[in-house]
Amino acid sequence: MFPNRYRIFPLAGLATLLLFASPLFAQDAGPARPKITGISHVGYFVSDLPQAMAFWHDFLGFDESYSLTKKDSKDIRIAFIKINDHQHVELFNEPPTHPPNMMSHLCFTVDDIEAMRTYLRSKGFDVKPGDGGKTRTGDYAFEIKDPDGTLVEFVQTLPDGLEAKAAGKFEPATRISTKIYHVGFLVGNSEKAMDFYGKVLGFQETWRAPHKP
Numbered sequence: 703m704f705p706n707r708y709r710i711f712p713l714a715g716l717a718t719l720l721l722f723a724s725p726l727f728a729q730d731a732g733p734a735r736p737k738i739t740g741i742s743h744v745g746y747f748v749s750d751l752p753q754a755m756a757f758w759h760d761f762l763g764f765d766e767s768y769s770l771t772k773k774d775s776k777d778i779r780i781a782f783i784k785i786n787d788h789q790h791v792e793l794f795n796e797p798p799t800h801p802p803n804m805m806s807h808l809c810f811t812v813d814d815i816e817a818m819r820t821y822l823r824s825k826g827f828d829v830k831p832g833d834g835g836k837t838r839t840g841d842y843a844f845e846i847k848d849p850d851g852t853l854v855e856f857v858q859t860l861p862d863g864l865e866a867k868a869a870g871k872f873e874p875a876t877r878i879s880t881k882i883y884h885v886g887f888l889v890g891n892s893e894k895a896m897d898f899y900g901k902v903l904g905f906q907e908t909w910r911a912p913h914k915p
Contacts, residue, residue: 732824735904736817738810741882742857745792745806747799751778754793758783764791764880765872768864770838782839782864784872789882790865800851807845807853808885810903815842815858822846825902839864849894852887 748754758764767784771777772795783791794806812818816832823829827846837843840863845855859865874880889895899905 733817733821735821736812736814738812738856738903740811741789741885742809742811742855742859743790743792744808744882744885745780745794747794747796747804747806751781751793751795755781755783758791758793763874765874767868767872768839784868785880785882787869788859788865791882803888805852805887807855808887809843809855809857812856812858815844815856818856819844822902836860836863841865848889848898850890 755766759766764783764785766781767790768782769778770780770782772779778795781793781795783793785791788811792806798804799806819829819832829844829846832842832844837857841857841859843855843857845853848854896907900907
């Protein structure tokens with residue numbers, strides 16, 4: 703189904719990817735790897751925002767908790783679809799940067815954003831020092847690119863951010879336990895991807911699906 707050079711790389715929850723370093727991925731000398739506490743969100747570009755919103759709300763039962771407008775406009779740029787109090791999906795109302803890929807970015811939560819900046823700089827990533835500034839949603843965050851150019855964001859949520867303010871609101875009507883369990887996407891080089899998500903970020907591979915010719 704997919705060319706041989708591609709693999710689907712699942713970033714799973716605690717059930718399938720351990721969020722702790724193992725002896726297999728022992729750290730080199732330098733700053734210790736800060737703790738990654740989970741998947742915060744995943745962002746996608748959409749070609750028709752009303753249709754996308756209808757899919758997430760009418761079909762799946764999730765609500766928009768807040769949105770951000772485009773610069774100098776009242777048009778929505780990003781709609782935030784709440785999954786639970788600590789996870790959401792971002793729908794970008796703009797053309798994809800790398801069509802036909804509609805994924806914008808993946809985001810992990812961390813407990814110390816500045817420690818993560820320092821750690822990634824020690825691994826050779828171009829990460830500018832933090833200046834105490836916040837995102838438009840009121841949290842601390844920054845982005846890097848993985849070996850295939852996929853944007854990977856790290857966020858430290860703050861009590862006065864929009865996500866925190868939406869806690870307890872916009873809950874799914876079904877009242878079932880909901881969470882982002884994993885995110886899957888294509889990678890160009892599986893070994894480089896494993897080095898980044900395994901050795902750098904500290905996730906451990908637990909299984910591989912067989913490749914279909």
